[in-house]
Amino acid sequence: METLDRSYFESLDQVDPLAEFREQFDLPAGHIYLNGNSLGVLPKAAKEKAREVVEEQWGQGLIRSWNTYDWIHIPRRVGDKIAGLIGAEPGEVIVADSTSVNLFKLAAAAVKLNAGRSKILSEPGNFPTDLYILQGLESFMDGKVRLVTESRDCIMDAIDEETAVVVLTHVHYKSGAMFDMAAITARAHEKGALIIWDLSHSTGAVPVALNQVGADFAVGCGYKYLNGGPGAPGFLFAAKRHLAHLEQPLSGWFGHANPFAMRDDYEPAQGIERTLCGTTSVVGASLLEVGIDIMAAADMNLIREKSLRMGQLFMELIELRCGQFGFGIVSSKDPAVRGSQVSLTHEQGFAIMQALIARNIIGDFRAPNILRFGFTPLYVRYVDLWDCVDALVDIMTHDLWNKAEFKKLTAVT
Amino acid sequence: METLDRSYFESLDQVDPLAEFREQFDLPAGHIYLNGNSLGVLPKAAKEKAREVVEEQWGQGLIRSWNTYDWIHIPRRVGDKIAGLIGAEPGEVIVADSTSVNLFKLAAAAVKLNAGRSKILSEPGNFPTDLYILQGLESFMDGKVRLVTESRDCIMDAIDEETAVVVLTHVHYKSGAMFDMAAITARAHEKGALIIWDLSHSTGAVPVALNQVGADFAVGCGYKYLNGGPGAPGFLFAAKRHLAHLEQPLSGWFGHANPFAMRDDYEPAQGIERTLCGTTSVVGASLLEVGIDIMAAADMNLIREKSLRMGQLFMELIELRCGQFGFGIVSSKDPAVRGSQVSLTHEQGFAIMQALIARNIIGDFRAPNILRFGFTPLYVRYVDLWDCVDALVDIMTHDLWNKAEFKKLTAVT
Known part of the structure; x- marks a missing residue:
C-alpha cells in the first residue's frame, strides 16, 4: 500500500x-x-456572461432580447442540457423557479395523477424544504392526502397500495448517504405509486439515469454541483409518458400553450413547458448555463x-x-x-x-x-x-x- | 395655448x-x-452591482457571503424598500419568486382565511397569468372555490357575500386603465371579501397607498417600472393584521421560523417571511435593489x-x-x-x-x-x-x- x-x-x-x-x-x-x-x-466564464447579459442583452437589447437572445427559450434550452446530465431526454427537463416551488408543482401533479390514493411517503430527516413543501400540500388539500415518513431502512416496505407518491432525496444532504434509485423506483411502480427524486445533491455529483430506472419525476438545485451561482433557478424533470396528463396548480402564463396570445383561458403547453409558471430569471438561468456547460464537457x-x-x-x-x-x-x-x-x-x-x-x-x-x-x-x-x-x-x-x-x-x- | x-x-x-x-x-x-x-x-449602477455580486460576493466570498453580505435577509431588505413605494410598512413586503408564484401563495391564503366562501372574483381580460393562476387554484381545490369574472364596469356590484377574494390588476396592462383602489377595497370589505391587488403596472409608476386604503394583499413585478432586469424576482405585500393567520401552501424552508435548525416540522416564521418558499435569486434581487434605490430617491x-x-x-x-x-x-x-x-x-x-x-x-x-x-x-x-x-x-x-x-x-x- x-x-x-x-x-x-x-x-x-x-x-x-x-x-x-x-x-x-x-x-x-x-x-x-x-x-x-x-x-x-x-x-471564470460566468464573469463575462454576467457582463454580457446585463450590459448587452438587457442594457442594449432591452425588450428586443426576448427574441434576439432567445430569452423565451432559456428554461427549455438549459433544461435540455441538464437532461444530458441525469439520463433524461431533451424535452423532459425545464429550468425555472426554485427547487421547493418545483417540488410543489410535481407533488401536486403526482397526487392528481394518482387520485384516490392518500399517502405521500418520505423519510424523516429528508432535506427540510422537501418535508415542508409536502406538509404545505397536505394542509392545503384538507386531508385528502397525508404525509407519512418512514426511516430509510424501512422505506421499501412502507410503499404500499395507499401510496400516491414517494418523495426522496437521492443523496442525503447531511450524511451523504445514497438511495438505490433503481430498486426504490421499481418498488414504487410495483405498488402503483409514483416517485419524485430530489437530485439536489446528485446532479453533477453522481451518475443519474432517470429514464433507465424509469423514474417519474425529479427536481434539483442549480447552485450546488452545477455551479450556477447563489439562488440559481432550480429544475424539474417529468418523464415524457406523463407530460400529456400532467396538471400542475402553478399554471402561470409561461406554462400556456401560447403565452403571448394573452387569452383568458389557461391551456397547458403540450410539452414540459406546462410546468413553467412565471418569468424565469434570465440572469440567473444564463449564469447557470455556464456552469452546466462546463459540467457537460466532463x-x-x-x-x-x-x-x-x-x-x-x-x-x-x-x-x-x-x-x-x-x-x-x-x-x-x-x-x-x-x-x-x-x-x-x-x-x-x-x-x-x-x-x-x-x-x-x-x-x-x-x-x-x-x-x-x-x-x-x-x-x-x-x-x-x-x-x-x-x-x-x-x-x-x-x-x-x-x-x-x-x-x-x-x-x- | x-x-x-x-x-x-x-x-x-x-x-x-x-x-x-x-x-x-x-x-x-x-x-x-x-x-x-x-x-x-x-x-448604470447595476453594471457594477452585477460585477460585485458575481465576482466578489459569489466568487471570493463563496458560502460565507450568506453572512458577510447578508444574503439571508435580501428578500426582506429589498421588500422593505418596496414598502416605501407602495404605502406599506417595513415587514409587510417581501421579494421572492415570480409575480405568478406570489399570487398563488396569496390567493390560496386568502381563500383559506375566508373559508366557506366559494367565489374568487376577477375581470375578463385581466393580465393572463392572474387568471391562469386563479384557474390553477380553482382546479386544484376541486370545486371548493370557483373563479368568476365580471367586466370592470360591473365589478363593484359583483362583489357579494359569496366572494372570498377579489383579484384585480390596479393598472391594466393593455389599456392602461386604472381602478379606484380605495373604492373597490372598501366595497370588498363591506361585503366581507378580501382583496389582492396586482401592482405590476403600478409600482414605480403611480402613487399607491396600500395601507391607507386598507388593502389586504398585493403582488407586483420587479422588471417593469422598478428596473430590476429581465426575470427579476417579484414581490408580495400582506397587511400586518393578516400575518399571524396567513397560511400559504408553498411552505418551503425559507418560510420557516428557523430555517437552519433543519427540523422536520414546518413552523411558519412570525412575520412576512412566512410567505417565502425556496432560495431567492441573490443576483436577481441584488440587481432589483439597484433599481428600487433609484426609484426611492425620486x-x-x-x-x-x-x-x-x-x-x-x-x-x-x-x-x-x-x-x-x-x-x-x-x-x-x-x-x-x-x-x-x-x-x-x-x-x-x-x-x-x-x-x-x-x-x-x-x-x-x-x-x-x-x-x-x-x-x-x-x-x-x-x-x-x-x-x-x-x-x-x-x-x-x-x-x-x-x-x-x-x-x-x-x-x-
Missing part, C-alpha cells in the same frame, strides 16, 4: 484526467473549498471515480491521523451508497469547522454535530484533502485546547 | 425636476424607449405629474398630427383612471410598431391591434414624445403605403 503523505496526493493530481477543469473556475487564492455541495464555485464516470476516491482517501486520512480526536465518520465506506461528500461528527464540530474556515479551508457544519466535506472533482485537488486533514490535525492538537480561542470562534457565526 | 412643436417639448425638459435621473440609466444611444412598462432600462408625486403630462401631450400630438391615419385612443383622458401608459389602436398596429422599432423607437404591440407606449419619467424626456410622434407621422405618410416594406416588417417578429 502507498504511503499516505503529501507527495502521494500530489502524484494523484499529476495523473488526474480532470485536473485541467480547475482552470475554468475562479477559486479565491489560498482557499480549499469543500463546500460545493452547498454553493458551487464561480466559473466525463461523469471520471467525476464519480475521482469523487469516490477522494471520499475514501479522506476517510483513510481521518482514521490515520485524527484517530485520537474523537471524530465519528457518518458516511458509508461502501461507494454504492455514498454520494459526493463525507460527513464527520464531533461534539465540538461547530468550533472545529470555524477554525478550518479561519484557515480558508471551507466545509460546513450542520446541527447538532455534523461536519460536511464536499468533493467536487472539477476544482478540488487530491492535495487539498491532505492539506485539509493536516490543518485539522493542527487544530485538534493546538487550538482545540485553547479554550479562549475556541470560544471566540464559536461566537462568530 | 402653447404651440406644440419640438422646441416646446425641449423647454419642458429644461425645467423638468426629474431630468437629472436620466443620467443614472444606461439607455442605448439614439433610442427612445417607451416600453419600460414591459422591461425597464438598465441602471418623488413619486413628481413622477406621477410628469407621467400624466406626458400621456396627455402624447394623446394631443396623436390627435393633432395623426388624426387622418386611423388611430384610436384606448386610454382615458381622465388622469384619475389612467396609469402610466397610453394605448392606441390601429388595424396595422403590428406593422406600425415594427416600423417604429426599426427606427429605435421602442413601444410594443399587443394582439389584436394595440400599440402600447409606456412613460417612465425617470429616463424618458418630453422631447422623446415629439420625436416618437414625428416618426409615426413619417411612417404613416410614407412607409404605410409602401406595402412591400410593410410586409417585410410584418414578417420580422
Whole structure:
C-alpha cells in the first residue's frame, strides 16, 4: 500500500484526467473549498456572461432580447442540457423557479395523477424544504392526502397500495448517504405509486439515469454541483409518458400553450413547458448555463471515480491521523451508497469547522454535530484533502485546547 | 395655448425636476424607449452591482457571503424598500419568486382565511397569468372555490357575500386603465371579501397607498417600472393584521421560523417571511435593489405629474398630427383612471410598431391591434414624445403605403 503523505496526493493530481477543469473556475487564492455541495464555485466564464447579459442583452437589447437572445427559450434550452446530465431526454427537463416551488408543482401533479390514493411517503430527516413543501400540500388539500415518513431502512416496505407518491432525496444532504434509485423506483411502480427524486445533491455529483430506472419525476438545485451561482433557478424533470396528463396548480402564463396570445383561458403547453409558471430569471438561468456547460464537457464516470476516491482517501486520512480526536465518520465506506461528500461528527464540530474556515479551508457544519466535506472533482485537488486533514490535525492538537480561542470562534457565526 | 412643436417639448425638459435621473440609466444611444412598462432600462449602477455580486460576493466570498453580505435577509431588505413605494410598512413586503408564484401563495391564503366562501372574483381580460393562476387554484381545490369574472364596469356590484377574494390588476396592462383602489377595497370589505391587488403596472409608476386604503394583499413585478432586469424576482405585500393567520401552501424552508435548525416540522416564521418558499435569486434581487434605490430617491408625486403630462401631450400630438391615419385612443383622458401608459389602436398596429422599432423607437404591440407606449419619467424626456410622434407621422405618410416594406416588417417578429 502507498504511503499516505503529501507527495502521494500530489502524484494523484499529476495523473488526474480532470485536473485541467480547475482552470475554468475562479477559486479565491489560498482557499480549499469543500463546500460545493452547498454553493458551487464561480466559473471564470460566468464573469463575462454576467457582463454580457446585463450590459448587452438587457442594457442594449432591452425588450428586443426576448427574441434576439432567445430569452423565451432559456428554461427549455438549459433544461435540455441538464437532461444530458441525469439520463433524461431533451424535452423532459425545464429550468425555472426554485427547487421547493418545483417540488410543489410535481407533488401536486403526482397526487392528481394518482387520485384516490392518500399517502405521500418520505423519510424523516429528508432535506427540510422537501418535508415542508409536502406538509404545505397536505394542509392545503384538507386531508385528502397525508404525509407519512418512514426511516430509510424501512422505506421499501412502507410503499404500499395507499401510496400516491414517494418523495426522496437521492443523496442525503447531511450524511451523504445514497438511495438505490433503481430498486426504490421499481418498488414504487410495483405498488402503483409514483416517485419524485430530489437530485439536489446528485446532479453533477453522481451518475443519474432517470429514464433507465424509469423514474417519474425529479427536481434539483442549480447552485450546488452545477455551479450556477447563489439562488440559481432550480429544475424539474417529468418523464415524457406523463407530460400529456400532467396538471400542475402553478399554471402561470409561461406554462400556456401560447403565452403571448394573452387569452383568458389557461391551456397547458403540450410539452414540459406546462410546468413553467412565471418569468424565469434570465440572469440567473444564463449564469447557470455556464456552469452546466462546463459540467457537460466532463466525463461523469471520471467525476464519480475521482469523487469516490477522494471520499475514501479522506476517510483513510481521518482514521490515520485524527484517530485520537474523537471524530465519528457518518458516511458509508461502501461507494454504492455514498454520494459526493463525507460527513464527520464531533461534539465540538461547530468550533472545529470555524477554525478550518479561519484557515480558508471551507466545509460546513450542520446541527447538532455534523461536519460536511464536499468533493467536487472539477476544482478540488487530491492535495487539498491532505492539506485539509493536516490543518485539522493542527487544530485538534493546538487550538482545540485553547479554550479562549475556541470560544471566540464559536461566537462568530 | 402653447404651440406644440419640438422646441416646446425641449423647454419642458429644461425645467423638468426629474431630468437629472436620466443620467443614472444606461439607455442605448439614439433610442427612445417607451416600453419600460414591459422591461425597464438598465441602471448604470447595476453594471457594477452585477460585477460585485458575481465576482466578489459569489466568487471570493463563496458560502460565507450568506453572512458577510447578508444574503439571508435580501428578500426582506429589498421588500422593505418596496414598502416605501407602495404605502406599506417595513415587514409587510417581501421579494421572492415570480409575480405568478406570489399570487398563488396569496390567493390560496386568502381563500383559506375566508373559508366557506366559494367565489374568487376577477375581470375578463385581466393580465393572463392572474387568471391562469386563479384557474390553477380553482382546479386544484376541486370545486371548493370557483373563479368568476365580471367586466370592470360591473365589478363593484359583483362583489357579494359569496366572494372570498377579489383579484384585480390596479393598472391594466393593455389599456392602461386604472381602478379606484380605495373604492373597490372598501366595497370588498363591506361585503366581507378580501382583496389582492396586482401592482405590476403600478409600482414605480403611480402613487399607491396600500395601507391607507386598507388593502389586504398585493403582488407586483420587479422588471417593469422598478428596473430590476429581465426575470427579476417579484414581490408580495400582506397587511400586518393578516400575518399571524396567513397560511400559504408553498411552505418551503425559507418560510420557516428557523430555517437552519433543519427540523422536520414546518413552523411558519412570525412575520412576512412566512410567505417565502425556496432560495431567492441573490443576483436577481441584488440587481432589483439597484433599481428600487433609484426609484426611492425620486418623488413619486413628481413622477406621477410628469407621467400624466406626458400621456396627455402624447394623446394631443396623436390627435393633432395623426388624426387622418386611423388611430384610436384606448386610454382615458381622465388622469384619475389612467396609469402610466397610453394605448392606441390601429388595424396595422403590428406593422406600425415594427416600423417604429426599426427606427429605435421602442413601444410594443399587443394582439389584436394595440400599440402600447409606456412613460417612465425617470429616463424618458418630453422631447422623446415629439420625436416618437414625428416618426409615426413619417411612417404613416410614407412607409404605410409602401406595402412591400410593410410586409417585410410584418414578417420580422
